[in-house]
Amino acid sequence: MANNKIVLIGGGNMGRSLLRGILKAGLTSAEDFTVVDVDEGTLGALRDEYGMRTSTDAAEAIVGAEVVILAVKPYILNGVLDGLVPTVEADQLFISIVAGVKGAYISKKLGKNNPVVRCMPNIAAIVDAAASGVSACGSATPEHLDIAEELLGAVGEVVRVKENLLDAVTGLSGSGPAYIYMVIEALCDGGVRMGLTREVSMKLAIQTVSGAAQVVRESGEHPAVLKDRVTTPGGTTIAALNVLEAGGLRGMMIDAVVAATERAKAVAEETSAEASEDA
Ligand SMILES: NC(=O)c1ccc[n+]([C@@H]2O[C@H](COP(=O)([O-])OP(=O)(O)OC[C@H]3O[C@@H](n4cnc5c(N)ncnc54)[C@H](OP(=O)(O)O)[C@@H]3O)[C@@H](O)[C@H]2O)c1
Structure with a gap:
């Protein structure tokens, strides 16, 4: 995995934790890591701390990337995916930690049948003690799952589950x-x-x-x-x-x-319905 080009979209709480863990574990170098965010202040602070590349232009940033990590809030995701369509390549792996959005939906929005691995980490990622579930979606292969597991493993324990059980992961370890x-x-x-x-x-x-x-x-x-x-x-x-x-x-x-699992299922359905209305 070392030195794969990674782009992280969303430098918030979870994104920053992943960035720190991945660089600390040496899974890629700062030169091969780009963070995209809308906030220049956030990006400047991250540049000062880690020295990696930053951008406010996601479409440009993903050119040449092997792995794209989606770490924005669910309601932001549609706009982000729309923006990536002109430059996305079919072989780029998308790793999404966005709660409640199905892998198939992400792949469909991108329009090139990209492999997607959905992940559900938890807040303990901030101290490298997360409990995360990962699921291969659509065209994602076991090798793609290996990459996601290695990256998420930089901030804690990882288990592999079928996508339909990610809501249960949310109910147990997410919440x-x-x-x-x-x-x-x-x-x-x-x-x-x-x-x-x-x-x-x-x-x-x-x-x-x-x-x-x-x-x-x-x-x-x-x-x-x-x-x-x-x-x-x-x-x-x-x-x-x-x-x-x-x-x-x-x-x-x-x-x-x-109760939390059922709520996660309901939120996922609401999000997918809203997303398909927007699509
Ligand atoms: N926190 C958890 O415990 C947890 C657990 C599991 C999964 N998740 C999932 O992880 C994702 C991120 O959560 P979080 O807590 O890290 O949220 P967050 O702190 O709000 O981080 C999201 C970041 O994305 C930035 N952003 C907004 N619009 C953007 C755009 N168009 N392009 C690029 N970046 C943009 C935000 O900037 P602004 O703040 O300036 O808008 C913010 O820095 C969510 O989808 C959530 O469901 C979170």
Whole structure:
């Protein structure tokens, strides 16, 4: 993958994270990386920090590129794709992180049956700890998927799924950080309720969530086994687990993923309908 020419369209939160991760991992050099954005201030700051090329003209920037990463907001995408039509080449791989827009739609708009890989990263990309799903769409081959996986892998873990399961990825890991933020906040409040300072409580809550996840990852054991191991008969943990079960914690988490997945499906349908009206 090294030294493939990459163009990133959209230098916002996710785009910047990808840029940083890809350059840090040495997957391409700054000279072979171009960022396109509408904001000169954003581009100037990125040039100062990373020294790569920048442009406000996407159609010109993609000439000669092997990979084009789409990282603009969904409502901007149609205009961006329309602008690329005059210069796009059929063999250019499009990697889209735009939520809710199908790969087939992107390929159709570009008009040359381009390979498209759709990705759903999450906000933890900003600290190289994203959980991302990737799907090959249309003419995309396993080699195209390899490229997308390598690029997204620069900012975290990547799994391959069929495109129809990307909404489930959105429901679990795309929206998931918010669920865990609520858990951290609630644990912290529990500590404060029992007399710990907020500062101490927050430190303990964050480390508990991150340490527990690390144990699951490194031990490879099922969370239920790990839970049983720390649950002493008649002890403190089982008293708390009793409360969590009575409150339906696990059912609620499953329902939350279902609700977010269904919402992602509905948004995708709304977006596709709007997009085809515009097309
Ligand atoms: N944030 C997440 O956690 C997350 C997770 C998964 C997927 N995504 C997807 O990632 C995409 C980007 O999200 P984000 O949070 O990074 O958004 P963002 O911060 O708003 O970044 C989008 C960038 O694109 C720029 N832009 C606007 N119009 C443009 C154009 N015509 N050509 C080139 N650049 C243009 C924006 O500039 P201005 O700000 O000046 O308009 C902004 O810098 C979205 O489609 C979102 O669905 C985000």
